[in-house]
Amino acid sequence: SQKIEQNSEALNIQEGKTATLTCNYTNYSPAYLQWYRQDPGRGPVFLLLIRENEKEKRKERLKVTFDTTLKQSLFHITASQPADSATYLCALDPGGSYIPTFGRGTSLIVHP
Amino acid sequence: DAGVIQSPRHEVTEMGQEVTLRCKPISGHNSLFWYRQTMMRGLELLIYFNNNVPIDDSGMPEDRFSAKMPNASFSTLKIQPSEPRDSAVYFCASSTKRTGVDEQYFGPGTRLTVT
Numbered sequence: 001s002q003k004i005e006q007n008s009e010a011l012n013i014q015e016g017k018t019a020t021l022t023c024n025y026t027n028y029s030p031a032y033l034q035w036y037r038q039d040p041g042r043g044p045v046f047l048l049l050i051r052e053n054e055k056e057k058r059k060e061r062l063k064v065t066f067d068t069t070l071k072q073s074l075f076h077i078t079a080s081q082p083a084d085s086a087t088y089l090c091a092l093d094p095g096g097s098y099i100p101t102f103g104r105g106t107s108l109i110v111h112p
Numbered sequence: 113d114a115g116v117i118q119s120p121r122h123e124v125t126e127m128g129q130e131v132t133l134r135c136k137p138i139s140g141h142n143s144l145f146w147y148r149q150t151m152m153r154g155l156e157l158l159i160y161f162n163n164n165v166p167i168d169d170s171g172m173p174e175d176r177f178s179a180k181m182p183n184a185s186f187s188t189l190k191i192q193p194s195e196p197r198d199s200a201v202y203f204c205a206s207s208t209k210r211t212g213v214d215e216q217y218f219g220p221g222t223r224l225t226v227t
Contacts (some may be wrong), residue, residue: 034215043116043203043218044155089155099145099168100216104154 023090135204
């Protein structure tokens with residue numbers, strides 16, 4: 001079965017720097033990969049989707065890359081702000097069903 | 113649109129009691145998903161419906177859990193009898209796509225505590 005690995009340790013960075021979060025998966029390459037943001041006490045909120053034939057996708061200060069050779073997606077937030085502090089989840093197609101499987105998420109803390 | 117609505121937001125119950133969680137998806141969305149989130153296991157898919165029909169319930173942990181979707185605007189997740197290990201945050205999500213490959217819209221969740 002597909003395994004999804006996100007760093008369980010919180011990422012602490014200074015305001016203005018670029019935050020980079022990692023999502024690694026095992027086995028077969030998924031048809032797509034999504035990134036969600038989750039704030040404490042709230043449900044996840046969709047941010048970006050990238051498909052297997054796409055290398056990179058951008059949305060404002062967000063950038064996602066998808067490397068099927070490394071079996072890895074990187075999620076970047078440029079010019080980070082304290083308001084970007086949250087847990088970021090990656091989700092991917094586990095194979096054929098197109099119903100996403102979620103990683104455990106990585107907490108990002110941006111210090112002013 | 114009010115988004116996905118879940119009730120109650122918090123539920124505290126004693127072991128052995130029946131618990132019913134409710135969800136109203138976004139109008140026009142034809143797929144509905146129930147998830148459970150814990151620190152230990154993260155976010156797990158329990159069941160999903162398409163056009164009110166259960167498509168995959170392989171994530172439902174055991175027979176104590178059941179879910180229904182009597183119409184396009186309402187779904188319930190029932191636990192009977194409840195156990196302390198069921199304590200978690202339960203999320204409902206809806207989507208316009210049958211396969212969920214596009215974005216899912218999550219509700220605020222129901223925090224369930226079983227004592």
